[in-house]
Amino acid sequence: MAGIILKKRSTPHGVKIPESKPTGNKPIETLPFPKKAIVPLHQNLGVPCEPLVKKGDSVKTGEKIGDSESYVSAPIHSPISGEVTGFTKLIGPTTGRLTDAIIITADGRNTWEEPEAAKDIAALSRDEIIALVREAGIVGLGGATFPSHIKLSPPEGKKIDTLILNGCECEPFITSDHRIMLEYGEKILLGLGLSKKVFKPDRIYIAIEDNKQDAIDHMEELVMEMGLDRNIRIVPLKSKYPMGGEKILIKVITGREVPSGGLPLDVGAVVQSISTVKAMYDAIFDGKPLIERVVTVTGLVERPGNLCVRFGTPLREVIDYCGGIKKNVNEILLGGPMMGTSCFDLDFPVTKGVNCILAKESTPVKEENCIRCGRCLDACSMDLIPTNFVKYVKNHDYAACKKASIADCIECGACAYSCPAHIPIVEYIKIAKGELANKKRIKK
């Protein structure tokens, strides 16, 4: 029998980051449920939800408490059972926007909302699966938080021939997907079956970086055991950042380039994160909406680990469970060190987009002149000239940025990582993108 593990692949771009994933061998622990959950109504890319409950209402675990009429949104469910004791406003560190949040005080019983009558999963149609995914509030858990039901519904006439399951986890420090693969491999493959039913792809790839050999082996074993080896292939990839970026994965695996301004489906491909697929399993097989996720808590904390955290749990409780932060910590990141965002206090709750909490000591670095060394060009997977964006932004020449395809930048930060002059290139790029977006809005 031919092996299902393909030859290892790599990309000429990107950066090699020294191995730094100390929590890869820490099994997932479940964090005690919060006594008070603060649930923001904006947890996805797109439109925020409207609350469906009011102060004084009692809610059950998994009960829908927020939803939106808009297509580009995903409902929000109560992470615990208890009473709605108020509303508050907070600034989402990942979205940067002010959003409403529902405060729920726990009754300590964790009573689940009765799931609807068990369904015959094999008989579910494509549209039924998509509807269930939407109802469960599932968004892309790799970090983008794009509502999954949209990804599952490519426009008529777009044939998806390649489905890629993304288990790369190329950001340093984050190990949540790694652990999910090792501990919930079956659920991933069953969830993948649902995606397969939706897309009817010709080929399915599971992409895993070679710093997770145990996950590669484990997934191979499971695929064989479950008799799925006819259509699933595992692609080991060289550990390089940002290997897990959708567009990069598609190029490395299929050789196709997503057209500028286009979507993966324009080249017949779809990339789903393994944790998203696992959430699809939970929703459809177990009737559990998305109310928790695995978060890697790492960096300068006393006991780093991988925790399953209910949404709405304040960061403080997560960090305290891990023994607290060390004295010299002066920055808390949500997400990894490359694309994560700083969070200024620990009252902020864990949301759908938080895959990692990283405590670190930052020393300010001084930005120097660009010495035109070309390292940012070598690092850029999108083949842009990052240093030119810096030059254009300094001259307020945003039109030049646009012409140089700034919209294609995926803000991965590989360029800034490699820059010996420590220029925060991505920051300049964000400024230019913001200016261009404003200009567009004014024109309208």
Add this chain to the structure above:
Amino acid sequence: MTQEKKFLVSPGPHLWRNLSTSKIMYLVVAALMFPVGAAIYYFGYHALLIMAVSTATAVLAEYGVKKLRHGEFTMDGSAIVTGLIMALTLPPTIPWWMAAIGAAFAMAIAREAFGGLGHNIFNPALAGRAFLAACFSGEMSTWVLPMHFSVDAVTAATPLNESFVWHADKISLYKDLLLGNVGGSLGETSALLILIGGIMLLVLGIINWTIPVSYIGAAALLSFCLGQDALLQVLAGGLMLGAFFMATDYVTSPITNKGRIVFGVGAGILTVLIRCFGGMPEGVCFAILFMNALTPLIDRYIKPRPYGSQRKAAQ
């Protein structure tokens, strides 16, 4: 309980490669120690004096200009690199104060007047050398044979001069060129030691192969086609030093690898043309300066094709 505390909010990414401009500069200085050592071995104390004066003047000139313009001076090592490289292009008998003038011109005019590190168009060390060649043409073209630490200098032609005569066989000429037992500027002595320094930079990832290979390759090929002794052309004069240490200067060479190859080939061709048909025995300095001037143009036309854009981009 975790204490009440507000945390920093800083832009990403929050991780940097363990590399900085000054680290790069000091690694170049370290690699330069090979030709510097050879210069001292072959030309004695005076070589040491010239290099010390040139380096010190370069650092002081940068400091002075930065202070005058109320800028911030950081000892990033780039002035040391410029001072040392310029000294290596000078004849061994040049008076020390000329080296000082050259180094001051290099830093104050060729670099700081253009806006400082990263903004200069011309390689400052070579601009300094060209300035000296224009002002003091006599001293700048007096060549002596290596006299080590003795004081008696014997004037001689460099291997690239028309009047250069070699009485022994070819093999021993190549050997002397490799080891450095020939006349020439301070840094043009041992091709082998320059190569070692250059390979060190390649291995450390400070420079990549594009410019040295295309420069040396183009020069060798063209001299071969012109019926010259290609090996002599490559080993003699400042070509090795130029290809590894001067043409590879980040600031004044193209930013893309394709552009760098064009740059290297151009510099190689020009060097040989100047040597064979120009009025000067040596062409490295002016070849590189000329390509420096073309660099903005090369960068304008040679760009990577962004991922996902049409293969034949309209304009």
